[in-house]
Amino acid sequence: MFDKPAVWQKFMYYTLLLVVAIVILFPVYFMFMVSLKQPKDIYRTPSLLPLNASLKNYEELITEDNFFVNVGNSLLVAGASTFVSVLFSSMAAYSLVRLKYLYRNWIGRLILFTYLTPSGMLFIPLSVMISRLQLGNTLHGLIFVYLTFAAPLSTWLLMGYFRSIPFELDEQAMVDGATRFQAFYRIVLPLTGPGLVAVSVFTFTAAWNELLYALIFITSPSLQTVPVAISRLITGDVFRWGLIMAASMFAALPVMLLYYLAQRFVVQGLAAGAVKG
Amino acid sequence: MTQEAIAGFQPRRPARFNFQQSESILGYLMVSPLVICILLLVVYPFIFAIQISFTDRVVGSDGQFIGFTNYINLTKKPDFQASIRNTIVMVTAIQTIKLGLGLGLATLLNQQIRGRQFWRGLILLPWAMPAFVAFITWKLLYAPQGGAFNYILINLGLVTTHVDFLSTKELAMPSVIVASVWRGFPFWVISFLAAMQSVPRELYESAALDGANAWKRFLNVTLPGIRHVVLVVSLISTIQTTNSFEAVWLLTGGGPSNATMTFPVLAYYGLQSLRIGEASAVSVSLLPVFAVLALIVAVRLQKDD
Numbered sequence: 001m002f003d004k005p006a007v008w009q010k011f012m013y014y015t016l017l018l019v020v021a022i023v024i025l026f027p028v029y030f031m032f033m034v035s036l037k038q039p040k041d042i043y044r045t046p047s048l049l050p051l052n053a054s055l056k057n058y059e060e061l062i063t064e065d066n067f068f069v070n071v072g073n074s075l076l077v078a079g080a081s082t083f084v085s086v087l088f089s090s091m092a093a094y095s096l097v098r099l100k101y102l103y104r105n106w107i108g109r110l111i112l113f114t115y116l117t118p119s120g121m122l123f124i125p126l127s128v129m130i131s132r133l134q135l136g137n138t139l140h141g142l143i144f145v146y147l148t149f150a151a152p153l154s155t156w157l158l159m160g161y162f163r164s165i166p167f168e169l170d171e172q173a174m175v176d177g178a179t180r181f182q183a184f185y186r187i188v189l190p191l192t193g194p195g196l197v198a199v200s201v202f203t204f205t206a207a208w209n210e211l212l213y214a215l216i217f218i219t220s221p222s223l224q225t226v227p228v229a230i231s232r233l234i235t236g237d238v239f240r241w242g243l244i245m246a247a248s249m250f251a252a253l254p255v256m257l258l259y260y261l262a263q264r265f266v267v268q269g270l271a272a273g274a275v276k277g
Numbered sequence: 278m279t280q281e282a283i284a285g286f287q288p289r290r291p292a293r294f295n296f297q298q299s300e301s302i303l304g305y306l307m308v309s310p311l312v313i314c315i316l317l318l319v320v321y322p323f324i325f326a327i328q329i330s331f332t333d334r335v336v337g338s339d340g341q342f343i344g345f346t347n348y349i350n351l352t353k354k355p356d357f358q359a360s361i362r363n364t365i366v367m368v369t370a371i372q373t374i375k376l377g378l379g380l381g382l383a384t385l386l387n388q389q390i391r392g393r394q395f396w397r398g399l400i401l402l403p404w405a406m407p408a409f410v411a412f413i414t415w416k417l418l419y420a421p422q423g424g425a426f427n428y429i430l431i432n433l434g435l436v437t438t439h440v441d442f443l444s445t446k447e448l449a450m451p452s453v454i455v456a457s458v459w460r461g462f463p464f465w466v467i468s469f470l471a472a473m474q475s476v477p478r479e480l481y482e483s484a485a486l487d488g489a490n491a492w493k494r495f496l497n498v499t500l501p502g503i504r505h506v507v508l509v510v511s512l513i514s515t516i517q518t519t520n521s522f523e524a525v526w527l528l529t530g531g532g533p534s535n536a537t538m539t540f541p542v543l544a545y546y547g548l549q550s551l552r553i554g555e556a557s558a559v560s561v562s563l564l565p566v567f568a569v570l571a572l573i574v575a576v577r578l579q580k581d582d
Contacts, residue, residue, distance in 0.1 A: 099304030120520030125322035
């Protein structure tokens with residue numbers, strides 16, 4: 001890797017990258033292109049180009065009341081579960097990284113196992129519990145359930161961030177008369193700002209995108225989140241692809257934008273928290 | 278008297294002890310909301326799932342303990358047998374391809390490439406996309422009417438009639454695999470690239486001085502340097518891929534005739550049909566696999582601490 005690449009090597013590198021770029025971008029392009037089309041153009045005169053493009057699907061989406069109800073539900077559920085999980089997990093992560101007590105390592109292991117436990121293994125008992133607690137078909141039931149993946153993930157990532165902040169800072173603050181808890185929320189937490197942003201983005205995105213739990217727990221259309229509302233559109237007889245793709249663009253763009261804005265921290269976080277432990 | 282006793286006792290207690298005691302109380306207090314959350318929402322359901330799987334529970338009735346009956350019945354069911362086969366085929370194929378792509382593309386991006394940040398951002402795109410959006414988009418790409426692949430194949434003259442990728446028994450599985458790889462490979466590339474960039478340059482230089490060619494340097498310097506990350510990423514991703522619901526559910530729903538049926542989708546159908554005991558047995562069947570993988574990850578990650 002230190003010899004300057006020869007011309008043929010450079011040619012090969014960029015050709016490969018170009019192929020990768022096409023493979024990645026083509027589905028995204030096609031999705032955007034179809035979102036601009038009406039059914040007759042999609043089915044009768046199929047094409048890879050946006051012929052007869054219009055924003056009609058987006059207009060229909062905006063004038064359709066239900067979709068905004070779904071967006072509101074998703075915002076509420078993702079926002080609330082992110083808030084609760086960042087609150088709980090920042091305290092837990094600080095405690096696990098900085099304070100010494102019995103069984104601390106066991107609690108750390110428990111959180112790691114929880115982080116690895118897939119929702120595919122939990123959705124059946126959770127559905128029994130949720131209906132027993134009369135929380136079925138409610139948004140706060142969904143918020144609770146989202147903590148199962150949001151909180152362990154945030155804790156695991158935040159532990160990585162807290163480790164990277166010098167321990168002397170807390171100690172200095174405490175020598176200056178601050179209590180341990182003050183050292184946590186006045187010194188360490190503000191310094192973890194970027195980390196908190198990244199973790200919030202991660203958690204919010206995961207909750208915004210979640211399909212399985214929302215599909216099981218929410219039955220009435222007025223409480224459906226965006227992923228459920230959109231996936232219901234493809235179970236009908238006739239697929240209105242233009243509308244479905246417009247709704248998908250609408251659901252994907254905000255979180256993708258967030259993801260890219262936080263990407264620097266996210267990649268750091270992945271390296272610091274998830275991969276290197 | 279008590280005052281005297283306290284006064285007489287306190288000076289002998291080391292000051293550090295008090296401090297440590299308050300530290301540990303604060304420690305428990307700060308970690309307890311999360312731990313209670315986990316006990317209630319993960320540990321209890323986990324145990325509850327195992328318990329349910331040994332009963333004939335249906336919606337509206339708690340059911341009786343029936344031992345291994347659910348598991349024995351499942352092994353005779355064609356959809357469960359298909360799930361085992363499909364999960365092995367699907368996970369092996371998806372993970373092998375992602376491993377190859379991940380190592381290959383990370384190596385490529387680790388060369389002297391202009392605009393590495395840009396390419397990395399581009400590769401991250403499918404991963405940044407919500408999974409449900411990615412798989413709905415792939416469903417459209419595969420669609421016989423209005424889909425991109427059929428349009429391209431017909432216009433190139435490669436096929437004469439529309440190919441129904443997702444409803445043809447032989448094509449459904451490869452189609453699900455391709456879509457899953459597209460959505461999942463960025464995580465591998467980005468993680469591997471980050472690991473490769475932390476391998477000390479001196480190691481490459483001394484290997485080059487020893488006359489090692491590019492392939493030997495990859496085998497003897499890069500691979501050992503990123504081995505840990507490769508293992509952890511593969512294991513975490515295997516747990517997730519084995520249990521992923523969206524890909525199969527949105528693309529094929531497990532069909533045609535169980536050709537792409539997997540455990541989470543089968544368990545979901547079981548729940549829909551209200552036979553909770555049996556559905557629970559389906560997802561608990563994966564527990565041994567999960568436990569082994571999770572243990573290896575846990576041991577690996579804790580080693581670093």
